[in-house]
Amino acid sequence: MDKPDDIETELNNNxxxxxLKFHNEIAKMSKKPxxxxxxxxVYQSEIHMIDFIGRHPDLNISxxxxxxxxxxxAASQMxxxxxxxxxxxxxxxxxxxSVHLTVEGMKLFKGHQxxxxxxxxxxxxxxxxxxxxxxxxxxxxxxxxYIADLPKD
Numbered sequence: 001m002d003k004p005d006d007i008e009t010e011l012n013n014n015x016x017x018x019x020l021k022f023h024n025e026i027a028k029m030s031k032k033p034x035x036x037x038x039x040x041x042v043y044q045s046e047i048h049m050i051d052f053i054g055r056h057p058d059l060n061i062s063x064x065x066x067x068x069x070x071x072x073x074a075a076s077q078m079x080x081x082x083x084x085x086x087x088x089x090x091x092x093x094x095x096x097x098s099v100h101l102t103v104e105g106m107k108l109f110k111g112h113q114x115x116x117x118x119x120x121x122x123x124x125x126x127x128x129x130x131x132x133x134x135x136x137x138x139x140x141x142x143x144x145x146y147i148a149d150l151p152k153d
Contacts, residue, residue: 019146036111040085040104047112049078050087053099054109060096069147 026044033041042050052068053059059067065075079099082088087105091098101109128136 034115036108036115038104038107038111040087040108042085042087042108045078046082046087047108049075049082050101050105050108051112053088054101054106057100058098060098061090062096064099 030044033043034047035041036047049064049068052064056064056067061076061079062072064070064079065072068075070078079088079090082105083090085104086102087108088099089102091100128139131139
């Protein structure tokens, strides 16, 4: 019979292995552009920034970078790239720069939502809904604690 310490160690190792596999799958997906039902092909990092802006339309660059855990410099570079592609518009007000989706950005935002609702058979939402609310809360707490403990730049 396994000792409780052995069972806990094995479970912890299984969690680490699952996180590594999850990370690797996300990394593979991030290298493939998708068009999300539009004529524009964008990478995962781009569509998730567009999605974030679409869900949080009143944030400035500093707030966006803080909320998504990206340096202000990296967020600004990504937003400049999206602006050059005409997916967002940046508006300066005093010392802050606010960001809004353009018509093309809104098409991508809506296409991305539809992708997760209908086309993505491996959707997080499809899998997460199997779990009760209490378990989902535990998953979010674990992920946020894990992120908080990661080394910072």
